[in-house]
Amino acid sequence: MARTKSTLRDLAELILKNVEVVEADLAKRNASGPDINETFVPGADINFGNPEVSEAIYLTTCAAQQLLQTIRPPQACLIQEVSRHVVPPSLRCATELHVAEILSEAGPEGLHVKSIASKCGVDPLKLAPVLRCLTTRWIFKEVRPDVFANNRLSSVLHKGQTSEALQQNPEKKYDLPKAGICTTIGNVTDMGCKSSAYLYETLSDPDFAFSNEPNRASFNKGFNTNKTLWEFYEDPAQSARLHRFNTGMQALQRMQPVEQLRDSFDWVGLRDDALVVDVGGGIGSVPLALVKLIPKLKFVVQDMPLVVEDAQKRWKDEELVKTGRISFQAHDFFEAQPIQHPDVFFLQNILHDWSDKFCLQILSRLREAAGPETRLFVRDRVIPYTCLTSDEDNGEKIPGVLKPTLPKPLTAVGGGDPFAFTLGLGLMVLANGGERTLNHTIELYRDAGWKVETVHQFDALGRAISGITAVPI
Ligand SMILES: C[S@@+](CC[C@H](N)C(=O)[O-])C[C@H]1O[C@@H](n2cnc3c(N)ncnc32)[C@H](O)[C@@H]1O
Structure with a gap:
């Protein structure tokens, strides 16, 4: 009797087809296949940096997850979740x-x-x-x-x-670069998990449910505080948590190839000694990496006083800091911007921490200080919808935006790697922030007086940070 070809088989075939891509690359490089039972040696097996391999891994994971969620009884899937x-x-x-x-x-x-x-x-x-x-x-x-x-x-x-x-x-314990993954595990399991346990209570509490305030998030219930996440970190009693957070941001920065940052904005086209203000720049990990590639840039990194103090201590022996190519300034980005008409206002991983109401304030302060030639360059994820979309759904056409595709029978964009979506929700849980779609991004920036000109994406799923360039309207 002829066997009916089911979606299960389509998924299994998709897995096989993509595993073959990974294996072909292993064979070409004479590398052995990954073994879950052996300790990991970077570079010894799969070449994660190869875009074709990386796409094959994503499709394998997506198909494997969909296969798992399809083949088991629905109740069993939910219990597993x-x-x-x-x-x-x-x-x-x-x-x-x-x-x-x-x-x-x-x-x-x-x-x-x-x-x-x-x-x-x-x-x-x-x-x-x-x-x-x-x-x-x-x-x-x-x-x-x-x-x-x-x-x-x-x-x-x-x-x-x-x-x-x-x-x-x-x-x-977090001092060495190898500890990067553990800082992220510490941040997520301590701050994120304890806060997200209160997600339903937050959505259903009339005092919290429709609030945009950063101190009316699940975090506030989980940690029984009226402070925003950032005010909480500034409390001396939380210095270990602040240190872990700052180190974690540095580790995340290391995980993203600095070439992506270099290639997603026209840094080279800027004049010599162009002034870039890194707004909410943390301890300055981004400029430290970038200025090594593009030495003509000058950075002022602005952040909260304690973070600036931490940065100055960490980098006191760093040449780029000693020569003033990178300097630090305590500044609250809700206050009037002290630096007028710089070449670039740069924000990375900032706007996704805040609700629209607060992003409007941050972007408006920058717009007030911008000159006609000032560029706004934001590195945040532009997330897709989890369904496939038509051009009509996507509204305004912006150069550089990638459109997700899904081979049949995959159904959920991001299903194999939902990081951008879980991160967005995680930020809502912590501070009423979140990752934004393209339509949402364009509208928000426009309301603050900025026009999005280009979006530089490395993948259509928002797994890598996108570079959004805007100009004053
Ligand atoms: C998610 S981190 C991003 C750091 C850095 N841009 C990066 O990508 O590594 C957010 C930063 O915003 C800073 N921040 C929060 N509220 C601020 C405020 N009102 N003014 C200035 N910086 C602030 C935090 O201290 C933190 O360093």
């Missing part, structure tokens, strides 16, 4: 307790949970379920009963220091 609630806290425990470092020191044979727990100072009966929650997500592996070892995913949780050094100086 909600049961994930213990995964992020388990990851937090593993990173805070330095389990990856302890297991790396133990070697490939692994270590009994009693020994791991004794090194971490926790109850082995409580640590074992935490580790098994992770091993069932392929993070760590149980090599024999109660004996755990590192694998591909857990090996990248190593912060680059010995477990002893980390235990002796916990305040230095």
Whole structure:
């Protein structure tokens, strides 16, 4: 009897077709395939930087996820989704307790949970379920009963220091670049998870439900505070959290090729010593990377006083800071902008932290200080809709915007990598911010007196930050 070809098979074939692309590249480079049971060696297997491979990985993931959500009973899928609630806290425990470092020191044979727990100072009966929650997500592996070892995913949780050094100086745990992923895990599992647990309560509380205020978000319920996230970070009692956040932003910056930043704006076309004001620039990680590529730029990095203090301490020996090519200035971006008519106002990862009402204020302060030649360059994600769209849906045509496509039978744009969407929601949870679609972006900027001229995108899914260039109207 002829077999009916189902969507399941289409999905499986799509997976196979794309895995073949990844394998062909491995074969061309004489590289072995990735092994989930082995520790990760950067560059040794898949070439993640190859755009064709990266697209194949995305399609494989998208098809695999859709296959999983289709083949199981719907109730089982939903139970699986909600049961994930213990995964992020388990990851937090593993990173805070330095389990990856302890297991790396133990070697490939692994270590009994009693020994791991004794090194971490926790109850082995409580640590074992935490580790098994992770091993069932392929993070760590149980090599024999109660004996755990590192694998591909857990090996990248190593912060680059010995477990002893980390235990002796916990305040230095995020100091090395290798700890980048752990800072993000710390930020998300501490601030994000505790806040998002109150999402429904926020949507349904009349005092919060329709508020644009940054101190009326789920974060305020989760942390029982009336402060905005940023005011909260400025409290001296939260200095460890502020340090982790700033270090996390630096780590995220490192994960994005600086070439993307270089290529998404016409920096080269600017005059010598062109003045760029990095508004809400954090500790200045962006200019430090960019000015090394384009030395003629001059940056003033503006941020809150404590962040500026942190930046000045961190970079006191940095040549670009010592020579004044990059300088720091405490400035509240809701106040009148002290620098008039610069060449560029630059904002990265700022507007997505705020609701429209506050973005309008930030953009208006910059518009008031802009000269006729000043450019506004914003790096934020431009997110697509999760369905495919027509030209009509997309409104104004802006050069550089990419349109998502989905091979059949995939149905959800972003399904294989929903980072831009989860990040957007995460920002709403923390501060009533969020990522914006193109239509939303154009309208918001126009209301503040800026016309979006171009959008430079590296992928249509908003996974990479887009570069939005606008001019004064
Ligand atoms: C998400 S971080 C982005 C940092 C940097 N632009 C980057 O991409 O790495 C947001 C920054 O906005 C700063 N910020 C928040 N409120 C501010 C305000 N009212 N004035 C100036 N900076 C502010 C925070 O301190 C933080 O450094």
